[in-house]
Amino acid sequence: MSATQQSVQEHIPLRHPRLPRWAPVLVGVASLALSGILSLALGWHVVPWVIVALLLYVLILPGWSRVVENPRAAKDRLMTSLVWASLGIALVPLVSLLYKVVAKGLPQIDGNFMTYSMRNIVGPGGGVYHAIIGTLLITLAATIVSVPIGLLTSIYLVEYGSRSRIASWIRFLVDVMTGIPSIVAGLFAYALFVLITGTEGIHLGFGGSIALSLLMVPIVVRSAEEMLKLVPGDLREASYALGVPKWLTIVRVVLPTALPGIVTGVTLAIARVIGETAPLLIIAGFTDSVNTNLFGNAPMETLPVFIYYSYTQPGVDASVGQNYAWGAALVLIVIVMVLNVGARLLGRLFSPKSGH
């Protein structure tokens, strides 16, 4: 740097003084160290150590910035730290939960666990086969019920009633339905089937499917509606211009274009309801045996209900029941994760860009 440049910079400062780029890192390390010394001296665990380090960081960095830079920059640094801190805090439970489920659940998983039911089993040695069967059957039936209803409704909302009063009311009520608590859906299915069959205390798998459908339909409608809205109007108009009737335009032009998004939405909806516990607890009930009859008046076990009962009624040795619960939780989480990842992969695989 030449002497003239330096003298110019001294006389006319073009920039406010700034903290060096590495200031956040330095303050971060310093806060961790300071808090570490404190926690060593006072015998704290990891959690208070990290909390105090975080507090120190949020105090020191903006303080330093206020002295060197200006109050506005200090506020900016404070908010930046808080934003990142909130992200960190939000991820802690996820990591902790996944770690716990894998660590506790993995030792339970073996051929026995996956292929045996709990029939006539007291203590260890049983499995979740009956619960997996029940979960798959009930969710499959729920999907079969809710996908046509949801998809057709979204077509109505986008293609037929888009601006009409009825459509906006339906849209509104579908939004409200997304807020229906799952336990209320279970009570609805229970009340419905009690009124239909006249049997108090009824348990049946299909009731669970109806309850899950009530939760699933709004999700399908909303996601499919978004996808249908994304289809460019030009495509529809081009089809009309060729003399194609409206319904054929929808079936042959609009739906194929929106299909990847719809499949993703449906898969995510399945992932959302497959872990539902409360409605199944009420209408599908609890059993130790395999039951493949969705329509008979007999309880049908599902994975979430299995987890719940293994936890609340663990048997004589509580750890045995809790181990069952952790193992089943791992199975359930793997199913949900596979559905989630699969949904995104499917969406990418069938995306229209790569197709044509």
Next chain:
Amino acid sequence: MSTTAPKTRSPRRRLGDLVFSGTTSGAALIILLALAGVAIFLTAKGVPALKATGDDLSGAKNIVSYTAPLVFGTLWAALLALLIATPLSIGVALAVSHYAPRRIATVLGYLIDLLAAVPSVVYGLWGSLFLAPRLVPSYSWLGDHAHWLPLFSDNSSATGRTIFTAAIVLAIMVLPIITAISREIFAQTPRLNEEAALALGATRWEMVRLSVFPYARSGIVSAVMLGLGRAMGETMAVAMVLSASGVVTFDLNSSTNPSTIAANIALKFADATGLRVNALIFTGLVLFVITFVVNFIARAIVSRADRRLAA
């Protein structure tokens, strides 16, 4: 001739269209019927509970005094959960939409979505077997040193399964919902507004405050409302984490806690018979009405704000 050609063709076209549009509006009608059905069936099975007394209501005098403490617990737990989750979610949403580099942001978005994917019963398991025991020291410290505050009791929980633990678990569960909606709306802020703010010399936070938040206000409100609905209706996490005794108290660390409507139903339904079932369904109806009203208000706020933005 030119006038008859469309006439002869149009009926054939209309038939397919009529069938199809009829089917789609029929599907929409089914949804409306289902919603009406929820209200009707719950009312039909809930009304007999109005006659229930004493024995069938865990000792409560009538259905109102049975339901009221549960309503209190539901609202209190949901409020606590939102107090924890709202600032966190807005921070997380900002981190993903405006602070993180794009590639990291996508991964972070997936991670937060994973939080939403975890089934509630697994949260319940984690909350009661892992989280609750670890909070016991804090609760007993608060019980010893802060019981003069109205929020803490000197009778602190030995298991850690308090309303506040339940609220933490609820907060974790509603966080991804609030985050997902806020994130989407933050990302929709007009790029020009943001760049204008930055060009005028605003810091990043000032840019967020001046251009992102005003644009996203109604979206945040609706996100929080949806989170409220979810928190009030959440069943399993509360049923498994909370050690409920059905009292009415604001204490956060006490060993006696209010119960929530949803958790109460889940815990008692399997063993209930006769009028007890009706009583539980009646509380379910109350929960349905409350969540319906909350969602209704949320949508009303949003649509009014949208109109103001459009004007």
